[in-house]
Amino acid sequence: MKKPEQWNEEERRIMNERDDVAMIKNPQLWTHYPFLPLKRGPFPDMEEGIIHTNDPTIVRKCNLLLIPRTLEEFRKLPATRYLTVEAIIGDGWLVD
Numbered sequence: 001m002k003k004p005e006q007w008n009e010e011e012r013r014i015m016n017e018r019d020d021v022a023m024i025k026n027p028q029l030w031t032h033y034p035f036l037p038l039k040r041g042p043f044p045d046m047e048e049g050i051i052h053t054n055d056p057t058i059v060r061k062c063n064l065l066l067i068p069r070t071l072e073e074f075r076k077l078p079a080t081r082y083l084t085v086e087a088i089i090g091d092g093w094l095v096d
Contacts, residue, residue, distance in 0.1 A: 020095045024085045027053045037064040037096040038088070049093060057082045059093060 023029055023036070030036045034053040039046050049059040050067065052074075060077040068074045082088045 017089050020089050020093075021085055023095045024051065024056055024088065027056070032064060035064060035067065038093045039096040040092045040094065048096070051088075055081075056085060057088070059088060064096075 027033060027036070030053075035050045036056075038049040038051065038059060040049065041047055047061060048063045049061050050064055051057075051059055058079050058081050060074070060079045062068075062077050068077070080091075082091065
């Protein structure tokens, strides 16, 4: 078995995706529970999003530090619903 430092770019990408899926599926590991920050795209055009434990298949576009104070405002954030956690990763979102 190869060591991580011997992985090629494709192998690294696959392992990172597996790690991100595992993190989304295990909220007890989230540093900012009940929220998990996500990012998509390269800097400086990077998008920021968050998911909530109530429905980890909805990505709401928001910076973790700017989460609205009320549930009503939170629900008004632009959001995309995915069928699976794997679909979130497949759409380019990564755990931040």
